[in-house]
Amino acid sequence: MSNLSKKNYSVVISAAVAASALISGAANAQAQASPKSVNADSLVEQVQLRPSAVAQNVTSVSQLSDVRPTDWAFTALQSLVERYGCIAGYPDRTFRGKQATSRYEFAAGLNACLDKINEIISAGLADKVSKEDLATLQKLQEEFASELATLRGRVDALDAKTAKLEAQQFSTTTKLRGEAIFGLAAASDGTPSGGPLDKTNTIFSYRVRLNLDTSFTGKDLLRTRLQASNTPNIGTALDTNPGTANASRLSFESGRSDNTFEINRLYYRFPVGESLTAYIAPIGATEDIINPLNPLESDSQGTISRFGRFSPLIRIASSGGASGLAVAGFDLKFTKDANLQVAYSASNAAAAAGQGGVTGGDTKIIAQLVYKPSDSFTLGAGYANAYTASGNNVGLSSGLNVDGTGAAPIVGVPALPAGTITGYKSNTIVGSLIWDITKKFTFNTWGSYTFVDSTTNNATSVSGNFTSWAAALSGKDLFGEGDLAAILFGQPLSLNSLTVNGTGVNLGGLSKTYQLEALYRFRVSKNITITPGVFFVFNPGNLSANGTSTVGVIRTTFSF
Numbered sequence: 270m271s272n273l274s275k276k277n278y279s280v281v282i283s284a285a286v287a288a289s290a291l292i293s294g295a296a297n298a299q300a301q302a303s304p305k306s307v308n309a310d311s312l313v314e315q316v317q318l319r320p321s322a323v324a325q326n327v328t329s330v331s332q333l334s335d336v337r338p339t340d341w342a343f344t345a346l347q348s349l350v351e352r353y354g355c356i357a358g359y360p361d362r363t364f365r366g367k368q369a370t371s372r373y374e375f376a377a378g379l380n381a382c383l384d385k386i387n388e389i390i391s392a393g394l395a396d397k398v399s400k401e402d403l404a405t406l407q408k409l410q411e412e413f414a415s416e417l418a419t420l421r422g423r424v425d426a427l428d429a430k431t432a433k434l435e436a437q438q439f440s441t442t443t444k445l446r447g448e449a450i451f452g453l454a455a456a457s458d459g460t461p462s463g464g465p466l467d468k469t470n471t472i473f474s475y476r477v478r479l480n481l482d483t484s485f486t487g488k489d490l491l492r493t494r495l496q497a498s499n500t501p502n503i504g505t506a507l508d509t510n511p512g513t514a515n516a517s518r519l520s521f522e523s524g525r526s527d528n529t530f531e532i533n534r535l536y537y538r539f540p541v542g543e544s545l546t547a548y549i550a551p552i553g554a555t556e557d558i559i560n561p562l563n564p565l566e567s568d569s570q571g572t573i574s575r576f577g578r579f580s581p582l583i584r585i586a587s588s589g590g591a592s593g594l595a596v597a598g599f600d601l602k603f604t605k606d607a608n609l610q611v612a613y614s615a616s617n618a619a620a621a622a623g624q625g626g627v628t629g630g631d632t633k634i635i636a637q638l639v640y641k642p643s644d645s646f647t648l649g650a651g652y653a654n655a656y657t658a659s660g661n662n663v664g665l666s667s668g669l670n671v672d673g674t675g676a677a678p679i680v681g682v683p684a685l686p687a688g689t690i691t692g693y694k695s696n697t698i699v700g701s702l703i704w705d706i707t708k709k710f711t712f713n714t715w716g717s718y719t720f721v722d723s724t725t726n727n728a729t730s731v732s733g734n735f736t737s738w739a740a741a742l743s744g745k746d747l748f749g750e751g752d753l754a755a756i757l758f759g760q761p762l763s764l765n766s767l768t769v770n771g772t773g774v775n776l777g778g779l780s781k782t783y784q785l786e787a788l789y790r791f792r793v794s795k796n797i798t799i800t801p802g803v804f805f806v807f808n809p810g811n812l813s814a815n816g817t818s819t820v821g822v823i824r825t826t827f828s829f
Contacts, residue, residue, distance in 0.1 A: 333364040342366065349382070376416035383410065443483040449827045450476045450569055456503050456517045456820040458809075474500040476521050478533065486539075494534035498523035503820070517806060517820045518575035520568040524588065536596070546600040548612070553596035555612045556583050559635050562649045562701035564711055565741055565755055573802040573822045574786050576761050580715045581737050582699040584762075586614070586633040586655040598635075608639045631657045637699075649701035649715075656694050656724070692724040693731075709747065714740040719762065733767040736760065739784075751792030757804075758785050763811055780813040782806065800824040 330336055330347045337343065346364070358364050386403070410417070455471040476498040483491040500522050525531065536550030536557060548558040556566070556579065565571035566578050579587070587594070598612030615632045637651035701715040716738040723731040739759025747754055763781050767774040788802030806818040 332362055333358050334361075335363045335365065340366070376413040376420055380417055380420065440483070442485060443481055446480040446482060447829045448478045448480075448569055450500075450521050451825045451827075452476075452500060452519065452521060453823045454503055454519060454820060456818065458517075458816055458818050470503055472501070472503060474498070474526075476500050476523050480534075489537070489539035491537045492534055493532065495530050496523060496533035497528060497530045499526045499528050501526040517804075517818045519820075519822065520572050520575055520578055521824065522575060533593070541599075544602045548596065548598045548600075550594075550596045552593040553614075554594060555587060555596055555598070555614050555633070555635055557596070558598040558600060558612045559583060559610050559637050559651070560608075560639055560649065562639070562647060562703055562713070562715065563741075564703060564713055565743060565757065569824075569826045569828075570753070570790065570798060570800075572755070572757065572786065573788050573800060573824060574757075574784065574804045574820070576759070576784050577739065577741070577757050577786055577804075580651075580699045580701065580739070581697050581717045581719055581735075581762055582635060582637065582651045582653050585653060585695060585697060585719070586631045586657045588631075606641050610637045610639065611635065631655070645705040647701075647703040649699070651697075651699045651701070653697040653699075654694070655697070656692060658692050693721050694724050695719055695721045710742065710744045712740070712742050714738070729770060731767070731769050734765050735762045736765055737762045749792060751790075751798070753790040753800075754788070756785075756787045758783070760784070761806075779811045780808040782808045782811050796828050798826045800826070 328350065330343070330350050333346070336346055340346075451473075452475065453471075453473050457470075476496070479495045481493040481495075483493075485491070500519065502522055503517050503519060523533075532552055534550070534554070534557075535552040536548060538546060538548045538557070541547050546558075550557065559582070561579055561583060563571075563578065563580075568578060572578055594614045594616065596612055596614045598610065601609045601611075603609060612635045613633070614635075633653055633655035635651060635653045637649055640648045642648070697717055697719040699715055699717040701713070703711065703713045705711050717736065719735040719737070721731075721733050721735065723729070737760055739757060741755055741757035741759075743753060743755035745753050761782050761784060764776065764779060767776060784804060784806050786802065786804035788800055790798050790800040792798050801821075801823045803819070803821045806820075809815045809818050
């Protein structure tokens, strides 16, 4: 009953029914059917009624579908409805008279009846209240004086708290949600003996986010996110050999390390009809509308590595540079089990380079079909067409030196003059699966195939195809509520074939890159989690000559 408020009194009817049973003589009928005498305490036990937190006012007892003229309390209910109006039913127009009640509920209902009678007297209609009714209510009021006092005290306390909250809130439509990450990470590039020195790097960094979530209808969401960070690309310091700069990147890396607050998200998501959700963002991300289909996707509560978050469907052309992405899209639920998700993204206007799509920078259009044939299976099939100004965004990294921007070429891969390639287009297909094996254990996987072609209209052309995949097994609440254990193994975007100026390139010097990750998230409290984990990158940059990169992380996440 701690949640009762003054307006709830009008819907709390259990005690009022019992009072009316005395008033109308129904209690006498009940007493005749039982050798026991009828008093306030016995009525509490006999009249098993419970109030509804969300009730419907009724004007006739016939509106209550589960009350029949043969019920012993029918006359009492009829009197309450027609004479005093201090009765309300459940939203489905039922009274549920067989549910148990407590003395506090009885007292609250009694108070509702007293309030109604006071209203009648105040309106100058005292003659409509019989002396017998008043006498009965007075006796019940005395019997339940302590409960009534307790309820009124609780209501007064709730009113005071409500007034304080209303006075202190900065908006009636906006909620503030925050998150802070403290990360301790140590990494090594694992350079083998005989090569350059084994490089290591240890950092203690943070990332903090403040989300201002506004809803105007209760179903829409306007999100403004402020972010500050000093978490860098830890792999940059390990770039001893070609291709290793991206091998050890962390999931919560922000892209900025200058401790400056910026607007990291600004989007509006809203329903259109019953089955369509629209999304528009001057500063957004495709994963806000395209489901990553990865239960470990969260960079603050899930995977600790950047690779473990997204498949190439989302990852390719996803950064948009320092100014972020402009994104528009929709999620259409066309059957109860299937959704079609579509998004278009482009580099924000500040990063426009005069090439590509609407804003003249990196652009991408994605379509994904999500099908859930049962509660335990979720399937996804996606396609993305993208334009990127840099080969690094599609896997043609500096380690291959095919765009003239990197280190010395590997054997069999020719170097091209710098600047001869100014853009790439790619087509990516991805299949995804999530299988909830039990309530605790989940298996998920995805696989992708990407075709890439340079777009420059001159004598230099490059094309290639890439594969990537990952599989993970996770278990939740294993040793405590909110805990999460996971192990992930996969292959970051790896080159399968390469053609330069129409001639196939021998890639015999390349090896596949693989990544293995393990983590365990401890829930310290409702607002604090600690996640220790480690991941290994084998053959980073698709080169077996590179040592295995090893990264250990302890991530502490505070949410409020």
